[in-house]
Amino acid sequence: MIDLKRNSKGEFVEATGLNSQAWRIYKPNQKKDFPISRSGFEDFKKCSRCFYLKIVKGFQEPGMPQFKLNELTDTLLKKEFDQCRKDRKPHRKFIEKGLDHIVPYDAGLTIIKNSKGEEKKLPLIDVWRDAKHHGLKRRFKDTNIILRGGIDDVWFNKKTKELIVVDYKSQASSKEVSQDTYFPKGGFHDSYKTQLNFYAYLIKGLNLKYKISDDSYLYVVNGLEVEKGFNGKIIFSETLIHHKVETDYLDGEIQEMINTINSNKIPTSNKSCKNCAYSRQRSVIDTL
Numbered sequence: 001m002i003d004l005k006r007n008s009k010g011e012f013v014e015a016t017g018l019n020s021q022a023w024r025i026y027k028p029n030q031k032k033d034f035p036i037s038r039s040g041f042e043d044f045k046k047c048s049r050c051f052y053l054k055i056v057k058g059f060q061e062p063g064m065p066q067f068k069l070n071e072l073t074d075t076l077l078k079k080e081f082d083q084c085r086k087d088r089k090p091h092r093k094f095i096e097k098g099l100d101h102i103v104p105y106d107a108g109l110t111i112i113k114n115s116k117g118e119e120k121k122l123p124l125i126d127v128w129r130d131a132k133h134h135g136l137k138r139r140f141k142d143t144n145i146i147l148r149g150g151i152d153d154v155w156f157n158k159k160t161k162e163l164i165v166v167d168y169k170s171q172a173s174s175k176e177v178s179q180d181t182y183f184p185k186g187g188f189h190d191s192y193k194t195q196l197n198f199y200a201y202l203i204k205g206l207n208l209k210y211k212i213s214d215d216s217y218l219y220v221v222n223g224l225e226v227e228k229g230f231n232g233k234i235i236f237s238e239t240l241i242h243h244k245v246e247t248d249y250l251d252g253e254i255q256e257m258i259n260t261i262n263s264n265k266i267p268t269s270n271k272s273c274k275n276c277a278y279s280r281q282r283s284v285i286d287t288l
């Protein structure tokens with residue numbers, strides 16, 4: 001993908017390939033707290049070399065275009081679930097599925113200070129959702145690593161008094177979305193399982209009064225190609241996909257990630273990566 005660097009005025013500037021924000025770069029064995037996001041952990045799992053080059057060496061990879069349509073469906077779903085939260089009612093999809101004992105969780109309000117030190121009262125669920133400024137945070141054991149992530153939603157099982165981790169997913173596929181086919185062995189949807197597990201792990205670290213349920217859900221909306229054409233509308237099917245949360249294994253994988261960035265040894269690359277293969281081919285002809 002071609003990604004040209006611009007400054008805040010939209011003017012083209014020279015791309016260095018390095019991150020200029022020093023606080024984003026980790027020095028092996030540093031003592032100062034350092035945040036690692038859920039997506040950072042995912043990067044580590046996909047390729048520990050690229051993760052290391054980014055976190056420790058400060059390499060800056062080309063950006064990706066923003067998926068505005070996906071963001072919009074997330075925003076609209078959040079609005080819909082927030083209304084149910086306010087009304088203390090189950091969502092229509094849950095009523096349809098006979099799950100009317102599950103409602104969006106009302107975590108109450110919390111006070112947040114902005115960068116100027118001004119205090120503001122906000123719904124806690126919105127703070128947990130805000131990956132950029134707050135999100136869910138958990139210190140990993142007694143290390144300086146603060147794990148973080150922005151969750152889409154948390155629901156509450158009134159029967160078991162447990163909290164349920166939720167993520168909204170948007171897609172467009174001609175194949176019907178179903179529990180039986182959503183997680184094919186080794187498919188890329190496996191990273192969604194990690195995502196749900198990671199959020200559950202973060203919430204467990206908050207020591208809330210309710211336990212985290214073993215049940216978690218993806219609320220999948222699938223854009224359909226309909227016969228009558230666009231007419232200013234995209235029709236979506238909506239499917240609840242269940243995932244049984246597992247968090248015990250995460251301690252080991254997170255420790256492995258921390259060991260990696262505390263080492264001066266650069267890990268090996270992932271042989272299946274098309275980006276690295278492309279760079280290798282470029283290096284044959286480029287003398288930049």
Ligand code: SF4
Pocket residue numbers: 046047048049050269270271273274275276
């Ligand atoms: S294989 Fe290379 S380009 Fe791909 S993720 Fe790893 S270091 Fe990055």
